[in-house]
Amino acid sequence: MNDTQGTGLSRRTVLQAAGATAAAYSLIGMAAGTASAEDDDRPEAADRLVIYPIPTGLPLNTSFSVKARKPGGEWQTVPVVRARTKTINEKTGAGVVRSSSVAGLDFTGTVEVAVTSSKGTIPSARIRPLSYDIAHEVSGDTITFSLTEPRNLSIEIGDADGGAFDIYDNLQLHANPIETTRPEEGDPDVIYFGPGIHTVPNNVVMVPSGKTVYLAGGAVLKARVEFSKVENARLLGRGIIYDSDAATLVAFSKNIEIDGIIALNPKTGYSCTIGQSKQVTVRNLHSYSFGQWGDGIDVFSSEDVLIEGVWMRNSDDCIAIYAHRWDYYGDCRNVTVRDSTLWADVAHPVNMGTHGNPEKPEVIENIVFSNIDVLQHREPQVLYQGCFALNPGDKNLIRGVRIQDVRLENFTWGQIVNMRVMANRYNAAPGRGIEDVYVRNLTYNGDKAEMAVVVGYDADRPIKNLTFQNLAINGTVIADTMKEKPRWYLTPDQVPMFVNEHVQNLRFLKDSEAAATVAPEITSAGEATAIKKQVFNHLVTATALPTSFGAEGLPDGLEVDGKTGLISGIPKVPGTYTVTVSATNTVGTATKSLTLTVQHP
Incomplete structure (x- = not known):
């Protein structure tokens, strides 16, 4: 690497910083037969396991000890580090900080896991998300189970009746896929951090265009990784960003990829900020704050953002989607969040719309949440509740939102949804409205939910065209055609949900009912440009509540998600491709030609 493009770090400086701290590195767990990273390079086998050691100096947690093995193999120790969590004392407003446990491993095939509690005999246990339905056994002080695919899990000890589980002194296990590609330490396009604790000047790694920051397994970086006004750059690995001022920042940048790291205990700020950027992919990020x-x-x-496979346990909103704030200006569109787990110890799992630019009103549109497990929502302040909060202020308009295949577990304190056109202390003006929201296959099983809220601001700033389909509350599907409700009850009463007079065309449908009355029309762009060997996201959007999507003629390296309409991946071959995209609803299918150009870097 050279000294150009604002990095602030030459390659020599980075390597010196790494070397200065690597002396503190010790192979915790290696004595017990822990696999090294080199195991990843062995010939393909049905079952493979990689466990990374933790350097001396990173705080550990002793509530649990963890072992893993390939079926029939030797047990190997998995190090357990300390994460810190926070809740709010509702009587005083003070923060209550606790320690929790985090462990990780990489595997393919099958892995067997044994989790032992330092507190002795385990009366009962559960593994969440519950939707995974992971079979497990409890014997004395140990829980055992097997995995056959990557999972992010919370292992929790309960009382003898199995009715109360400790969600604070729990174990989070990140069972990752094995890395398929890893940069070489001597690659001039790589800023490489090997095993050990690393510090750098000014506590910031500025990533130049075309470069990759790689945090190897066992690496701990006490600095923020920042992409500012750059293109075609990445942050990869199995390492940890620890005790930094925020963890990652993507600002005014394009074609950025973040994959596989743990953001642990940032001192201030967010785990990941994406501001006024395009073509950003955040994958398999594990966040604790x-x-x-x-x-x-x-x-x-920002535009064309994909967030997938993430685990967010945070002391404020897990995922927030806004327009203008600070130095960031413009609409926010085409954001897809899928296959992820959200745990909000404070505030919202999902918050959308609060910040904008009332002097030049902005739009937040084409936002998709798909296949999401919400494990916790705890917010004493009524104005800041909602597992899914759509709260446009500052003259923002929210439109074209799909929330689908979502499972809300029995959270502690809050609302299922809060859709409210508003003006609060952060806003100079109310939002303009919420339009065209489709909530499909959302389930809540529990007894803690406060009354949900759907409220327009006034006649000129309403909520309109809001459809709930197959909304299941404790096993009961809420629909306008419910036969079991008294005729004088409103359908929202069954949720329960408060709806004011500034809500238009609110519908509750069963899964078997047709949501659309006309065929869809595709509204996404007819042209798109990708870069060879760089992440690419293109969201197919359409009117009339489509339920599936397709794309034919995609170049190698790209694929379409039939549930979300997202075309994503890393294209391999430059050229111009004519792709036929499609969207289907209960009435029919629409198609449109997409000219997709894959350019050389």
Whole structure:
């Protein structure tokens, strides 16, 4: 690497910083037969396991000990580090900080896991998300189970009746896929951090265009990784960003990829900020925070963003999507969040719309949440509740939102949804409205939910065209055609949900009912440009509540998600491709030609 493009770090400086701290590195767990990273390079086998050691100096947690093995193999120790979490004392407003446990491993095939409690005999246990339905056994002080695919899990000890589980002194296990590609330490395009604790000048790694920051397994970086006004850059690995001022920042940048790291205990700020950027992918990020305003991932005024496979346990909003704030300006659109787990110890799992630019009103549109497990929502302040909060202020308009295949577990304190056109202390003006929201296959099983809220601001700033389909509350599907409700009850009473007079065309449908009355019309762009060997996201959007999507003629390296309409991946071959995209609803299918150009870097 050279000294150009604002990095602030030459390659020599980085390597010196790494070397100065690597002396503190010790192979915790290696004595017990822990696999080294080199195991990843062995010939393909049905079952493979990689466990990374933790350097001396990173705080550990002793509530649990963890072992893993390939079926029939030797047990190997999995190090357990300390995460810190925070809740709010509702009587005083003070933060209550606790320690929790985090462990990780990489595997393919099958892995067997044994989790032992330091507190002795385990009366009962559960593994969440509950939707995974992971079979497990409890014997004395140990829980055992097997995995056959990557999972992010919370292992929790309960009482003898199995009715109360400790969600604070729990174990989070990140069972990752094995890395398929890893940069070489001597690659001039790589800023490489090997095993050990690393510090750098000014506590910031500025990533130049075309470069990759790689945190190897066992690496701990005490610095923020920042992409500012750059293109075609990445942050990869199995390492940890620890005790930094925020963890990652993507600002005014394009074609950025973040994959596989743990953001642990940032002192201030968010785990990941994406501001006024395009073509950003955040994958398999594991985030823990305990500071004030300790958000997980916040997206401002950005386009074509994919967030997938993330685990967010945060002391404020897990995922927030806004328009203007600070130096970021413009609309926010085409954001997809899928296959992820959200745990908000404070505030919202999902918050959308609060910040904008009333002097030049902005739009937040084409936002998709798909296949999401919400494990916790605890917010004493009524104005800041909602597992899914759509709260446009500052003359923002929210439109074209799909929330689908979502499972809300029995959270502690809050609302299922809060859709409210508003003006609060952060806003100079009310929002303009909420339009065209489709909530499909959302389930809540529990007894803690406060009354949900759907409220327009006034006749000129309403909520309109809001459809709930197959909304299941404790096993009961809420629909306008419910036969079991008294005729004088409103359908929202069954949720329960407060709806005011400034809500238009609110519908509750069963899964078997047709949501659309006309065929869809595709509204996404007819042209798109990708870069060879760089992440690419293109969201197919359409009117009339489509339920599936397709794309034919995609170049190698790209694929379409039939549930979300997202075309994503890393294209391999430059050229111009004619792709036929489609959207289907209960009435029919629409198609449109997409000219997709894959350019050389």
